[in-house]
Amino acid sequence: MHSLNIQYNPRIDQLRWLAATLVFLFHFHLEYRGLGGAGLSGPWWALVTEGHTGVGLFFTLSGFLFMQIALHxxxxxxxxxxxxRLLRIVPLYLVIFLLATSIGRDKFAPQDLLYLFASNLGLAPTSGTVITGAAWTISLEFLFYMVFPFLARFTMERGIVYLGGWLVLLAFFKVAAYTVNPNSTLMYFSTWVGRFDQFLIGMAAAMLYARWRATLARFAPLLLVAAVALVMWDTAWMHRVAPFGATPKSGFWVFWSMLESAGWAALILAWVSFQPRLPGVIERALSQGGKISFSFYLLHMALLHIVATRIGIVSPTGTPWADVAIMLAFAYGATWALSTLCYHIVEEPFLRMRRSYGAGREQPVLVKSVG
Structure with a gap:
């Protein structure tokens, strides 16, 4: 997706595609197991069985991109x-919220409208059904947007150590919250105390990229291998020690978000620094996947649930792995097509209304040069 505030980098969109695809695979696996299909197991499949880690990539990537824009x-x-930011997320988010309130009309109360601002808390209408359940991240994302210009200004004034101070505070808050919350796993997964550090780590990665860009480009191939290994290792570790949904309280989740985000930050730095290009058709396909990733993320659970409840498991070949591949390809392709339609109908018209938010000297600013 092209920004008016910084030169377009297709690698960012490709990472958005990766994040959305991981979350898709995670929910596909859950639906398939729910139908009685054989589930995946073992550390090598952790990126699928714990594919919710794509959300961590989204949050880290947001911090990275916006700090890049601030520095630029x-x-x-x-x-x-x-x-x-409102033009970017509210139109589609409002569509999903209205869908959720329509589904839950019999239980709707006027105060539920306040969940527009807190879809990740309490009994939000969007969390009442799996087909709108992915919307819990949107309130968190917008909260990060609201404070970002302040954070960026203070970081540019004080340096990366300012972000480090925030991470220390958040670690303290996580430990304190763990002592009193009986469902701490869900708390760390879906609230500010569990996710804000990921946005901050993304910002810190952008600071490192700005300072060490040439060095990162030189060692990008090695860094890319190391980053992929780190992401696979920490996801496999979580799958073995404290898989999501297995226990409501685990000390592992106190530090999980920082570990998860560190792996994704390393991958972001490696991928944006990596000079060789992919074959043209793959570059364009992945970049297109990133462009429609917001629609893809918010719509995929609804389509997967329709496929699961109305079609179920199909066996056209009689070979389990081939049948799963066919089902996966069909569901993924259908989600891609639906998301492309949604992007052009709901998102794109509002995206065309955006404008540059760089300030002239006569305008009030929250991020400014200190040089």
């Missing part, structure tokens, strides 16, 4: 920044 622009108009 040097000046940010808060009003215009939030205007762009």
């Amino acid at each position: 622009q040097q000046h940010i108009v808060y009003r215009d920044f939030l205007r762009n």
